Amino acid sequence: MRVLLSTYGSRGDVEPLVGLAVRLRELGAEVRVCAPPDEDSARRLAGVGVPLVPVGRPARALAPAAPAPSSIPERAAEVIAAQFEVVTEAAEGCDVLVATGMMPAAAGALSVAEKVGIPSVSVTFQQLTLPSPHHPPLAYPGRPFPPGVTGNRVLWDLDARSIEVLFGEALNGNRTAHGLPPVRGVRDYVIGDRPWLATDPVLDPWRGTPEFDVVQTGAWIAPDDRPLPDELVAFLEAGAPPVYVGFGSMPLHAAADAAPVAVEAVRALGRRVVLGSGWAGLAPVDDRDDCFVVGEVNQQALFARVAAVVHHGGAGTTTTATRSGTPQVVVPQAADQPYWAARVAELGTGAAHDGPTPTVGSLSAALTTALAPETRARATDVAATIRADGAAVAAKLLLDTVGRGTPPMTT
Numbered sequence: 001m002r003v004l005l006s007t008y009g010s011r012g013d014v015e016p017l018v019g020l021a022v023r024l025r026e027l028g029a030e031v032r033v034c035a036p037p038d039e040d041s042a043r044r045l046a047g048v049g050v051p052l053v054p055v056g057r058p059a060r061a062l063a064p065a066a067p068a069p070s071s072i073p074e075r076a077a078e079v080i081a082a083q084f085e086v087v088t089e090a091a092e093g094c095d096v097l098v099a100t101g102m103m104p105a106a107a108g109a110l111s112v113a114e115k116v117g118i119p120s121v122s123v124t125f126q127q128l129t130l131p132s133p134h135h136p137p138l139a140y141p142g143r144p145f146p147p148g149v150t151g152n153r154v155l156w157d158l159d160a161r162s163i164e165v166l167f168g169e170a171l172n173g174n175r176t177a178h179g180l181p182p183v184r185g186v187r188d189y190v191i192g193d194r195p196w197l198a199t200d201p202v203l204d205p206w207r208g209t210p211e212f213d214v215v216q217t218g219a220w221i222a223p224d225d226r227p228l229p230d231e232l233v234a235f236l237e238a239g240a241p242p243v244y245v246g247f248g249s250m251p252l253h254a255a256a257d258a259a260p261v262a263v264e265a266v267r268a269l270g271r272r273v274v275l276g277s278g279w280a281g282l283a284p285v286d287d288r289d290d291c292f293v294v295g296e297v298n299q300q301a302l303f304a305r306v307a308a309v310v311h312h313g314g315a316g317t318t319t320t321a322t323r324s325g326t327p328q329v330v331v332p333q334a335a336d337q338p339y340w341a342a343r344v345a346e347l348g349t350g351a352a353h354d355g356p357t358p359t360v361g362s363l364s365a366a367l368t369t370a371l372a373p374e375t376r377a378r379a380t381d382v383a384a385t386i387r388a389d390g391a392a393v394a395a396k397l398l399l400d401t402v403g404r405g406t407p408p409m410t411t
Contacts, residue, residue: 001399004094006034006087008079008105010059010279012248012314014041016125016391019222020098023395034087035111040296044123047275047375048222053090056082060279072141076104077170083108084174091116096256098123099190100198104167106190107183111175119402123196125315126336127206130195130214131156131187134207138335140166163187172409198394199315202385203343204320217397218390219319226298232274235292239272242292242305243367246276247333248314258358260285263311269371278304300324305399308350308370310363313337322349325383327370348378 005017014035021031035041037054048134056079079102087109091097094116099109100123113120124130128138133152137159139145143166145155163186172182181359183189197206197216206216229238236242245262246256259275259282266273272290275282276297284291294302299317303309303324311317313330318340321328328350341352351366358366369375 001028001096001402002030002035002094003033003398004032004087004091004097006055006083006090006097006099006105007101007107008036008055008059008083009101010248011038011040011044012316013059013101013125014038014044015222015316016046016220017098017100018044018050019220019391020394021045022048022222023391024399025050025398026393027057027265029395029399032090034083043296047161047226053086055086072166073170076167077173078165079104080170080174083112084178087112088115088178091118094118096120096398098398100124103129103163103186103190104170107167107171107186108174110190111171111180114179115180121194121196122190122192123198123396125198125219126339127197127199127204128336128339130191130197130206130209131159131211132207132209134209136158155223160185160187196394198390200319200386200390202382202387203319203347204315214330215397217394218387219315220391220394221319221323221388222391224300225299226301228298228301229294232292232294232297232302235272235274235363236305239290241305242266242272242274242290243269243308243310243351244276244302244306245310245333246277246278246282246294247280247312248276248317259283261363262360263291264360265358265367268360268364269367271367271371274302274306305355308367310367313340313344315340318344319386321385322347322379323383325380327375327379329353329363331363331364332356347382348375349382350379 007013017033024031032051034053034055036056036059038058038060042052060288091112097120099106110120120152136152136155140162143162167186167402171186194213197214198220200219201216206214243266263273263285275293277293299320303321303326308327309321310329313332328344330344332338332341333356344350345352351369353366
């Protein structure tokens with residue numbers, strides 16, 4: 001069986017597909033991934049022997065800063081057109097397509113599956129894109145919800161209208177050009193009747209809704225056996241466990257001040273620091289030997305060896321830190337990250353920083369909570385409940401449903 005995995009986003013959108021691809025190949029499937037040609041994602045896929053079919057421009061080129069609201073439809077049109085151009089050819093001969101990533105990319109990929117006549121499944125890595133009476137939607141830049149409107153069902157209706165305004169014209173223009181009928185409601189088309197939620201049920205509990213049947217598989221985690229660099233190992237072994245600070249694929253608010261603030265806050269607590277350079281380009285502030293900078297690294301191995309993890313709150317980083325049993329401080333920057341920060345605080349496995357731009361005082365206070373013995377004990381307890389088999393569950397379910405001729409998703 002041949003499976004095509006499609007996404008458009010940063011490394012955090014690609015990493016779960018690495019986990020699924022590995023498990024699919026163990027079950028005998030051929031797998032390829034359509035994703036933007038960012039170097040970190042390409043290296044990660046090459047490291048597990050999964051072919052990358054590059055789609056569009058690197059995601060990093062589209063994310064130097066928050067997009068102007070007026071540019072969102074234009075960017076969406078570019079992403080959707082790239083899906084039709086590249087994914088159509090990549091999907092030829094495949095038996096099923098798995099679509100994830102930003103809404104317009106998923107809409108384009110699902111349309112390609114429809115065009116070539118193969119079943120598809122729509123996947124999200126956080127539940128805030130799934131309409132529910134239990135939580136509100138995320139607002140798009142430049143389209144805030146009206147003041148005073150708090151009812152979740154009303155907000156989800158407004159969300160559907162925003163998505164239609166932002167992405168509807170581009171999607172239906174491309175569909176018509178490729179011989180497909182227009183869709184009525186982009187969001188409902190992408191979600192379908194049976195979306196998959198690839199998150200851990202302890203970290204991200206889904207409460208259910210009668211509108212559709214959500215399949216929560218568990219998070220898609222790829223085992224990472226890459227060794228840590230020798231220099232990093234030497235640093236770790238030269239003293240007490242340090243604090244890790246990194247913001248992944250986030251450009252970061254006030255990036256120029258982020259490293260000095262983080263280093264001073266960690267030093268104030270008598271700890272050493274490991275800086276993850278990331279897209280924010282975090283770098284040493286002086287030549288003292290209590291600070292070490294890493295680039296691309298095996299976070300599964302590193303997080304298990306540090307005293308705390310300070311990060312932006314991406315779904316993947318939050319899950320990795322939670323599985324490691326290491327306390328966290330989440331400094332949310334955008335999108336779903338405040339949600340993950342709140343979940344960490346609710347579980348008692350760390351602290352949620354108030355806002356995207358920490359000061360020395362605010363970060364030190366959050367770290368004091370994270371470094372408390374009771375937080376470490378709670379993080380250890382929760383780690384034992386986090387599932388490691390989400391990708392294996394999803395791979396078996398995908399191949400079983402396609403093999404039986406049962407569409408994984410209906411629209």
